[in-house]
Amino acid sequence: MPELPEVETVRRSLAPRLAGRRVVASSSHPSAKFTPAIEVMGAEFTTIGRRGKYLIFGTDDSTELVIHLGMTGQLLLHERPHVDDPYVRATWTLDDDTVLTFRDVRRFGRLRVVPEGDYTTIATLASIGPEPFGLEFDGDRFYEALRTSNRRLKTQLLSQRPVAGVGNIYADEALWIAEINPGTRSLSRPRAHRLRDAIETVMMQGVANGGTTLRDYRTPDGDTGSNQMHLRCYGRYGEPCERCGAILIKRTYDARTTSLCPICQAR
Ligand SMILES: [Zn+2]
DSSP states (O other), X not given: OOOHXXXXXXXXXXXXXXXXXXXXXXXXXXXXXXXXXXXXXXXXXXXXXXXXXXXXXXXXXXXXXXEEOTTTEEEEEESSOOOOOTTEEEEEXXXXXXXXXXXXXXXXXXXXXXETTOOTTOHHHHTOOOOTTSTTOOHHHHHHHHHTOOSOHHHHHHTTSSSSSOOHHHHHHHHHHHTOOTTOSOOOHHHHHHHHHHHHHHHHHHHXXXXXXXXXXXXXXXXOOSGGGGOSSTTOTTSBOTTTOOBOEEEEETTEEEEEOTTTTOO
């Protein structure tokens, strides 16, 4: 599933090519998850933003097109209409004749059009935590946010509430770097600070590498990211820990496979 670094890579690629462009034609798959695509017909994209894993395109109609890529969603920009592709769920033809396509094999992605800044209909976005690169993502505040719940740490991170944009890959990477067990239910203040720094580190590295491509994730030009070459824990169970040499193990939390080092990340 695309996480913050993948979504940010998509945003950076699209921003200069979409901002100021008007939608002159639009089509969508009949599912209600994708039909909002046509609500921006005639509107001009003014801002190409992101919050956590959500892309947020502002328009001159004072609305926002909010896109969640789900598990397999891709936004691709073509010079001309695409050839028949059964996985295209929505298209927007722009006034420079380029076509923005939302392709989603498994259909867990979702499009919505909302009044500017009004996310009351998108629960996760309405309650989302701070961006990992902003001043708001402060170690003490992160510690306080984690203290409000006694759910497992990994579950809390995936909820998007303590910090925005973390999914399975970057959660496993950050917890390994910080040497913290993902099943922990409470963290000391110094360990919360260490985890905060590790999250910032893995997110910055992910963006710098153009995201992690395991299967479906592509940039709008169809390219893959390279961060998969730099993963140190995620998906590496059965291989030796780079730090201590112990064999990384696998645990399941919330039906999500988690890799961890039984020595470095002992409880
Ligand atoms: Zn280790």
